[in-house]
Amino acid sequence: MxxxxxxxxxxxxxxxxxxxxxxxxxxxxxxxxxxxxxxxxxxxxxxxxxxxxxxxxxxxxxxxxxxxxxxxxxxxxxxxxxxxxxxxxxxxxxxxxxxxxxNRRLIDGARSLLEALRAQGIQIGIVTNNMLNEQIDKLAHLQIANLIDQLITVDMVGAGKPEPDIFHYALHRHHCKPEQAVMVGDSWPNDVIGAHRAGIRPVWLNRHHQARPDATPCVEIHQLTPTDEALDAILNGPV
Incomplete structure (x- = not known):
């Protein structure tokens, strides 16, 4: 799908x-x-x-x-x-x-990747273990709030990653099934394990080239550039 x-x-x-x-x-x-x-x-x-x-x-x-x-x-x-x-x-x-x-700044390639996803009609959500007010201010400072469809925070849900509730809430807000979504994150336990257990395909942003802690299936990328390569990995990587 x-x-x-x-x-x-x-x-x-x-x-x-x-x-x-x-x-x-x-x-x-x-x-x-x-x-x-x-x-x-x-x-x-x-x-x-x-x-x-x-x-x-x-x-x-x-x-x-x-x-x-x-x-x-x-x-x-x-x-x-x-x-x-x-x-x-x-x-x-x-x-x-x-x-x-x-000193707040985006990771290299973040804006271009979000814009490329939007250009393909992909909805974009943030799922974070930080607080709503903190993250709203951050998105505004980084000037990417207009690229985000849904912001899901731990205080909105009452549960954080890797608990399934926050992922299920995000899917509900986006009106999509788990198999229609992908989760991109840097934390193996929170983003990879959490998404996998919720039925969402995980993409691990492993910028520091760490060893995989276990055999949980996921797509692995090391940076968000070049945009076309990151985009292909996120949308077309193996399930």
């Missing part, structure tokens, strides 16, 4: 979240942490672990607000390295957030 709907993850699939986060964290590190003997890579690694854990508590369990997540992340980060700074975790979090917002 021909593909009628292309579903995309947003962060690190269309939006270069890694770039914005890395620039922001390096800025905070250089301005506040660098006089110490802590290697940046160690600092960034612990930051990533905290971000993933606190994100789960906020998005999935609903225990923390985004503001609390950002502040607690730096509070625990400083505690982990035994840092006693004259600046509060809230100040560090605010600085990181400011730089993050200034």
């Amino acid at each position: 021909p593909i009628a709907v292309a579903l995309f993850d947003l962060d690190d699939t269309l939006f270069d979240h890694h770039h914005a986060t890395n620039v922001a964290l390096k800025t905070v590190f250089q301005e506040y942490i660098a006089p110490s003997d802590i290697p940046f890579d160690d600092f960034a690694s612990v930051h990533l672990e905290l971000m993933d854990r606190l994100h789960h508590q906020h998005m999935v369990l609903g225990r923390l607000s985004l503001g609390q997540v950002r502040e607690i992340r730096f509070e625990q980060l400083l505690a982990h390295f035994g840092l006693d700074l004259p600046h509060t975790p809230a100040q560090l979090a605010a600085r990181q957030r400011s730089v993050f917002l200034e």
Whole structure:
């Protein structure tokens, strides 16, 4: 059955979240942490672990607000390295957030790919584990909101990827069957496994050339360019 709907993850699939986060964290590190003997890579690694854990508590369990997540992340980060700074975790979090917002950008080829899909009459949806207001602002800043037919977020559904509910909700909003849709994303557990279990063909955007964690069938691409190659993989790749 021909593909009628292309579903995309947003962060690190269309939006270069890694770039914005890395620039922001390096800025905070250089301005506040660098006089110490802590290697940046160690600092960034612990930051990533905290971000993933606190994100789960906020998005999935609903225990923390985004503001609390950002502040607690730096509070625990400083505690982990035994840092006693004259600046509060809230100040560090605010600085990181400011730089993050200034450095938001699309992944190379994202806009051209979305435009090519639209030109072929394909509906485009975003399925994300982030919050509605955050992602609306992001799409507006990236200037691709006009290319998106449906934005499906974790707080709209009350469940996130890889749970089937969020995929089923996306299919319902697009009025299509699972076999008419494809899901493009960078996360193996959330996007590949989640889509596969919902009956949707997954396309794994593996920009960092990671090994496949298991034998789940999927199309694998490493970038969104050239547009014609990415388009062909998404629409015509093996089931």
